[in-house]
Amino acid sequence: MSIDQPTNQPTDPTSGPSVPESAGAVGSDLLVRRNADLGDLVALLRSQQDLKLDVVAPACDLRAVGGDLHLCGVDHTLTAEGVTRADAVLTPTAAADGDLAAKLDIPLPYLRRLRAARPDLYDANVNGWLQHRPDRRFLVRALHDPGAGRRGVLRAVLSDSYRIVDNLDVLLTALSGIRAAGAAVDVTSADLTESRM
16 A cells, blocks of 8 residues: 655655654654665564554544544553553554545545644544444554553554554565575665555
C-alpha cells in the first residue's frame, strides 16, 4: 500500500519519518531507514519487534485526543494497590492517518489539514465516526513501550480480518529461501518506510 506524503511533510528521504512532532514519542526513529545494510535492517526490525503492539479493538475502545489516538486499557501498571489499566497514547504516522481516513470514510486531505491546523476538529471527526459504529473492530498496529510514560507511534489501523505479518518475518523467510535455493545474492542496501520494506 502506497500512501502519498502530505505537502506539509518533509520530502527529503533522509529527513526521517513523517510522524507528527511529539516530545518523547517512542519509536519515531524506528520507522524509516534509507540505504541500510542488511545487519542494520535486521537490528532495526528486531527493535520494532520488541516494541510492537498489535491489538484487535472495537471502535468504542479508540478515541482521538489532541490529535493522538488513545487505545483504552492496553497498558498495565503494577502499584501497591494492584494492577491499574491505562490507555496507550499513540501518535499516528501519515500512513496511519490514511488508514483512519479510509476506514472512517473521511477525505484524507481534509483529515491531514485538520491534523495540521485544527486538532480539535481532527478529534471531533475521528471520534464522531468511531462512535457511529462502536461495535466495529479494527486491527491497531503500533510501536509502544508500555509503562515508559511516552507516546507510542500508531503505524496502521486495519480491518480486523487482516493477518499480522511482520517485516522481520518476511525478511528472514526471504533470506532463508534465497539461501535454500543456493542463489548468490548480495544485499548492499535496503530501505524501510512507514508502509514498505
